[in-house]
Amino acid sequence: MQHDLFNRTIEFMPGPKVVNVASVPKRSPFRYPGGKTWFVPNFRKWINSQKAKPQLLVEPFVGGGIISLTAAFEDLTDKVLMVELDEQIAAVWQSIIDGNAKWLADKIIKFQLTKENLFAELDVKKSDIKHIAFQTILKNRTFHGGILANGAGISKNGENGKGIHSRWYPKTLARRIELIDYVLDKIEFKCADGLEVIKDYSNNKNAIFFIDPPYTAGGKKAGKRLYKYCDLDHDKLFKLCKKVKGDFIMTYDNAEEVKDLAKQSGFEFKEVSMKNTHNSEMTELVIGRNLSWMDY
Numbered sequence: 691m692q693h694d695l696f697n698r699t700i701e702f703m704p705g706p707k708v709v710n711v712a713s714v715p716k717r718s719p720f721r722y723p724g725g726k727t728w729f730v731p732n733f734r735k736w737i738n739s740q741k742a743k744p745q746l747l748v749e750p751f752v753g754g755g756i757i758s759l760t761a762a763f764e765d766l767t768d769k770v771l772m773v774e775l776d777e778q779i780a781a782v783w784q785s786i787i788d789g790n791a792k793w794l795a796d797k798i799i800k801f802q803l804t805k806e807n808l809f810a811e812l813d814v815k816k817s818d819i820k821h822i823a824f825q826t827i828l829k830n831r832t833f834h835g836g837i838l839a840n841g842a843g844i845s846k847n848g849e850n851g852k853g854i855h856s857r858w859y860p861k862t863l864a865r866r867i868e869l870i871d872y873v874l875d876k877i878e879f880k881c882a883d884g885l886e887v888i889k890d891y892s893n894n895k896n897a898i899f900f901i902d903p904p905y906t907a908g909g910k911k912a913g914k915r916l917y918k919y920c921d922l923d924h925d926k927l928f929k930l931c932k933k934v935k936g937d938f939i940m941t942y943d944n945a946e947e948v949k950d951l952a953k954q955s956g957f958e959f960k961e962v963s964m965k966n967t968h969n970s971e972m973t974e975l976v977i978g979r980n981l982s983w984m985d986y
């Protein structure tokens with residue numbers, strides 16, 4: 691058995707090139723478009739390649755948060771800073787951080803999901819953050835593809851013809867939310883612009899960055915339909931990454947424009963295989979200063 695610098699067992703991932711996501715603990719209450727559950731084994735490897743246990747993981751585009759939650763639950767870094775600009779997603783993370791995990795879990799358990807109840811619940815404009823959080827979870831779990839961007843709507847057939855029920859697992863969701871309570875002391879959340887936060891922490895050599903921006907730089911421009919906030923200055927992001935003192939990795943669409951940006955910045959990039967939600971194999975890019983940890 692091999693151990694890393696912090697005396698933790700190292701899991702090598704020989705075998706299949708494409709990670710079996712069923713083997714990765716699901717910790718997020720979201721089903722997130724562009725979610726990075728499949729990247730978790732690579733993320734662990736990257737952390738293990740650091741010279742010492744990182745003090746802080748900054749995730750400036752946190753979305754459903756599987757990477758940050760994995761870091762917190764598996765004690766991969768001392769602290770985690772999660773950042774998200776979308777107010778609806780932010781309401782969920784902020785409510786949990788504020789100590790409302792139990793309230794949210796109870797609401798989920800008690801809610802009787804029918805189309806009538808769903809529309810009635812979503813029709814009421816809430817101003818209280820924990821109620822917005824509940825509405826967000828409801829939408830994320832019943833809307834087509836988990837998409838919350840403007841124009842999104844309920845899943846007509848859902849999976850297995852189960853419609854709005856196909857992704858509504860109240861007990862599991864409640865449990866995931868309640869479990870986050872156990873690692874709250876490690877997590878901080880900011881509803882902010884990820885680019886600004888990268889800038890704020892760029893001089894901190896003990897901070898590492900996992901950066902998974904909305905994909906609008908090239909290729910299919912999928913980010914436009916998936917996220918409310920999708921317009922990002924990718925040039926600026928790459929320039930900011932050049933300046934960070936700590937380590938970083940980015941995951942991106944496998945697009946020529948992105949590779950060009952990486953080359954211009956003097957970064958390495960590698961393709962990784964993943965399976966998308968339709969179970970077809972595709973590749974994404976991992977970008978960083980040094981990706982030799984991916985070879986092992």
Ligand SMILES: C[S@@+](CC[C@H](N)C(=O)[O-])C[C@H]1O[C@@H](n2cnc3c(N)ncnc32)[C@H](O)[C@@H]1O
Nearest residue numbers: 722724725726751753754755775883884902904
């Ligand atoms: C590719 S998704 C991240 C998915 C995440 N890695 C996961 O596993 O769920 C990109 C996220 O960035 C958010 N976003 C877009 N622009 C942002 C900005 N300027 N600052 C912070 N978050 C932003 C989007 O709302 C979206 O949640």
